[in-house]
Amino acid sequence: xxxxxxxRDFLSLLAxxxxxxxxxxxxxxxxxxxxxxxxVLFIAVDDLRPQLGCYGQKQIISPNIDxxxxxxxLFERTYCQQAVCAPSRISLLSGCRPDTTKxxxxxxxxxxxxxxxLTLPEHFKNNGYETxxxxxxxxxxxxxxxxWSTAPFHATGTWLNWRGYLTDQSKALDKGSNRGPAFEAAxxxxxxxxxxxxxxxxxxxxxxxxxxxxxxxMGFYKPHLPFNAPKKYWDMYPPEKIKLAENPFIPKNAPTYxxxxxxxxxxxxxxxxxxxCSDELARKLIRxxxxxxxxxxxxxxxxxxxxxxxxxxxxxxxxxWGDHGWKLGEHxxxxxxxxxxxxxxxxxxxxxxxxxxxGRHTKALxxxxxxxPTLSELCGLSVPKHLEGISMVPLLNKPDRPxxxxxxSQYPRGKVMGYSMCTERFRYTQWxxxxxxxxxxxxxxxxxxxxxxxxxxxxxxxxxxxxxxxSQMLKRxxxxxxxx
Numbered sequence: 150x151x152x153x154x155x156x157r158d159f160l161s162l163l164a165x166x167x168x169x170x171x172x173x174x175x176x177x178x179x180x181x182x183x184x185x186x187x188x189v190l191f192i193a194v195d196d197l198r199p200q201l202g203c204y205g206q207k208q209i210i211s212p213n214i215d216x217x218x219x220x221x222x223l224f225e226r227t228y229c230q231q232a233v234c235a236p237s238r239i240s241l242l243s244g245c246r247p248d249t250t251k252x253x254x255x256x257x258x259x260x261x262x263x264x265x266x267l268t269l270p271e272h273f274k275n276n277g278y279e280t281x282x283x284x285x286x287x288x289x290x291x292x293x294x295x296x297w298s299t300a301p302f303h304a305t306g307t308w309l310n311w312r313g314y315l316t317d318q319s320k321a322l323d324k325g326s327n328r329g330p331a332f333e334a335a336x337x338x339x340x341x342x343x344x345x346x347x348x349x350x351x352x353x354x355x356x357x358x359x360x361x362x363x364x365x366x367m368g369f370y371k372p373h374l375p376f377n378a379p380k381k382y383w384d385m386y387p388p389e390k391i392k393l394a395e396n397p398f399i400p401k402n403a404p405t406y407x408x409x410x411x412x413x414x415x416x417x418x419x420x421x422x423x424x425x426c427s428d429e430l431a432r433k434l435i436r437x438x439x440x441x442x443x444x445x446x447x448x449x450x451x452x453x454x455x456x457x458x459x460x461x462x463x464x465x466x467x468x469x470w471g472d473h474g475w476k477l478g479e480h481x482x483x484x485x486x487x488x489x490x491x492x493x494x495x496x497x498x499x500x501x502x503x504x505x506x507x508g509r510h511t512k513a514l515x516x517x518x519x520x521x522p523t524l525s526e527l528c529g530l531s532v533p534k535h536l537e538g539i540s541m542v543p544l545l546n547k548p549d550r551p552x553x554x555x556x557x558s559q560y561p562r563g564k565v566m567g568y569s570m571c572t573e574r575f576r577y578t579q580w581x582x583x584x585x586x587x588x589x590x591x592x593x594x595x596x597x598x599x600x601x602x603x604x605x606x607x608x609x610x611x612x613x614x615x616x617x618x619x620s621q622m623l624k625r626x627x628x629x630x631x632x633x
Contacts, residue, residue, distance in 0.1 A: 186277065186362035187502075187528045188465040190452065193366065194445055195234065195285055195373040196485070197471025199225075199496040201442070208392070210385055210443045213450030214498070217469060219508045221500030222545055227515045228556040228571055232473040232485040232492035235288035237517065241470070242269050242287065242296075244521035244536035246557070246627070253561045258292040267533050269521045270296035273364040276530050281354055284347040284368035304346030312375055313343045319377075322418045331417035332376040332437035334383040339447065342377060344369050348448040352455045359459050367452065369445045372475075374484075375417060376437025378444040386439045391432040394478035395601070397425075400489075402605040404590035406562045406580045411476075411483040425481060435477050466527050467500040468520060479601070486560065488569035488578050490594070490602055493558040501527060504545055511548035514556045514571065515541055539631060555622060555630040565589055570623050576602065577619035591616060 201211045203218035204225070230240040231247050235255045240247055243266050247253055252262050259268070270280040274296060282301035287293055290301055305313060312328070314320050315335040323329030339345035351367050358365065371378065399408050414420055419430075426434065449469070456462045474492045476482045485492045497515065500507070518538030525532045526540045543550060558569045562580070569578040569592075578592040593607040593616055606612050622629070 185464055188358075188362060188461060189273065189278075189364045189524055189528065190456065190465055190467045191286075191364065191366040191524075192449060192452070192467065192469040193238070193284075193286055193368040194469070194471045194496075195368070195370055196473070196475045197372060197442065197445075197496055198474040198477075198491065199471075199494060201496060203498070204496065208390075209439060211446045213446045213453060214469065217449070217453060217467065217500055218498050221467065221498050221508075222504065222506050222548060223510045224497040224499070224515050224541075225510050225512050226556070226571070227470075227495050227497040227517070228493045228558055229473045229495050229517050230558055231560060232487060232558065233560075234472055237472045238286070238288055241472075241517040241520055242293070244269065244518055244533065244538060246518060246537050247559055249537060255288060258289040259287065260293055260295075266535065268293050268296045269524065270364060270366065272521075272525065272530060272533065273528070274298060276528075278362045278364045279358055280364045280366070281358070282366045282368070283351050283354065284344070285370050286366045286368040302347070302350055304343045304350065313370075313377055314375075315341060315377070328417045329375065330419050331374055331414060331434060334378065334380040334437075334440070336380040339379055339444070342371075342379065342444075344371055344445060344448055345379075348451055351452060355452070355455050355459060355461065359461060369448065371445050372438050372441035374414060376434065376441050378437070378440045382440040382444045382447075383436065385443055386436050388432060388436060391436050391439075393428060393431055393435070396603050397478050397481050398603075399481055400592075400594075400603050400605050402608065403592065404580060404605070406565055406567055406590055407487060407489070407578070407592060407605075408480060408482055409484070409486045411486075413484045413486070426478070426483075431478050434483070438475070438477060463502050465502065466524065467498075468524065469496070469498045470517065470520065471496050488558055488560045488567045488576075488592075490571070490576055490596075490600075493569065493571070499523070499541070499545070501545060506545055506548055509548050511544050513541075513544050513548065513550070513552035514573070515544075515553070516556045537627065552632050553630050554632075555627075557623075557627050557630075568623055570619065572619070572622075575615065575619060577607075577616070577623065579620065579623060588620075591620075593619070 200206045200209050201214050203215040229237045231237050236247050236252050239250055239252050239259045274280045279298045282297050314323050314329050319329045319333050340349050473485050474494050476491050519541050522532045522536050522540040526542050555570045555572045560567045565580050566583050567578055567580045574597050576594040579588050580590040591607040592605045594602040
């Protein structure tokens with residue numbers, strides 16, 4: 150007898166059905182019957198902190214990301230492996246942590262450091278997918294060309310033109326080694342700036358790819374500096390409504406390795422080379438960041454609308470992630486480049502057709518190295534052995550199940566490496582000599598009473614046992630923190 154399955158039964162099996170497990174035998178049967186590989190829409194957003202409506206941040210206008218969260222699982226406690234573009238993206242796309250890739254800065258492309266590693270897009274390409282890169286996916290625009298079916302697309306010709314100034318005044322200031330202003334609000338259509346133009350191209354690609362399995366990586370430049378977005382998005386945030394950071398001071402007792410001088414922002418015209426920003430300038434920067442987030446949110450909405458129009462949502466896994474966090478005046482700093490929670494804590498939303506946990510949140514500690522094995526499993530691909538993360542698929546069935554004991558990040562300061570670990574309650578960081586391993590300084594932040602990380606409690610006697618326990622835990626490494 151020929152076995153048939155209607156759509157309702159298929160989605161029931163996909164969601165676990167009576168078996169109660171998410172992607173067990175039922176999923177295998179359902180995938181065989183569907184006879185169609187699951188597509189992937191892979192959305193990367195540069196410098197996006199979890200300051201979104203779906204994360205409870207009411208001052209941000211993000212209705213499209215919020216509706217994606219309503220159709221997926223929102224991860225409340227996801228962490229990047231290093232809070233700067235290239236190492237974070239390379240770690241995610243290779244599935245390896247920075248101490249394995251040996252890439253800690255912006256200068257080294259992945260294929261120079263790891264010429265033979267099987268990357269996430271290459272894995273999908275090798276399994277019959279058309280893999281497409283639009284915008285900023287890797288930090289180096291021509292890195293990992295063997296992973297893509299076609300050359301990476303950038304509306305500006307190369308993502309290195311991401312600043313995308315439109316006004317004559319901004320262009321005049323942006324010459325050679327001198328960067329233009331840190332923000333711009335031209336009264337133009339969305340597609341006049343690079344992210345809108347790249348979204349136009351992504352929509353064309355979705356139409357071209359609709360009848361074949363695809364892995365489409367859409368990398369948005371904003372809200373990376375400079376905060377350039379159409380004027381209409383700036384107008385959504387009246388200046389008088391912008392609030393300044395609640396903790397504009399370096400954490401008490403923080404070691405000298407911990408903070409930065411936010412040189413990235415200081416390289417732009419009109420930003421003081423030393424000392425703090427004025428309150429007026431700080432409000433304008435925060436307003437510009439918010440405007441860029443909403444601008445990107447609208448572009449994401451256009452992609453979701455096109456998936457719906459093409460009836461691709463029912464066969465497409467969507468993952469949204471931001472490569473690291475960003476400071477908006479907190480700790481008297483801006484930008485990223487630290488091990489603080491603000492820089493390492495990142496947004497992540499995963500939407501899978503038919504999932505029964507749509508609209509739910511999970512507090513499970515997760516990491517960006519977990520994305521590669523997760524997408525592989527969801528799409529029925531083998532999980533390569535070199536990966537240093539684990540599949541998050543079990544969380545799709547039971548978001549509150551026991552999971553990792555810690556998430557790991559790191560940041561270099563010259564001859565010293567800061568190894569940071571976030572647990573259910575604490576953030577613990579050791580600054581170690583990179584040659585000898587000698588511990589040069591420690592940080593401990595008790596998120597139960599100090600969620601903003603305003604006081605380094607590592608030297609306080611009442612935390613001595615916690616410091617010792619966490620130090621030993623950090624020494625054992627990420628494998629020891631995995632769920633049993």
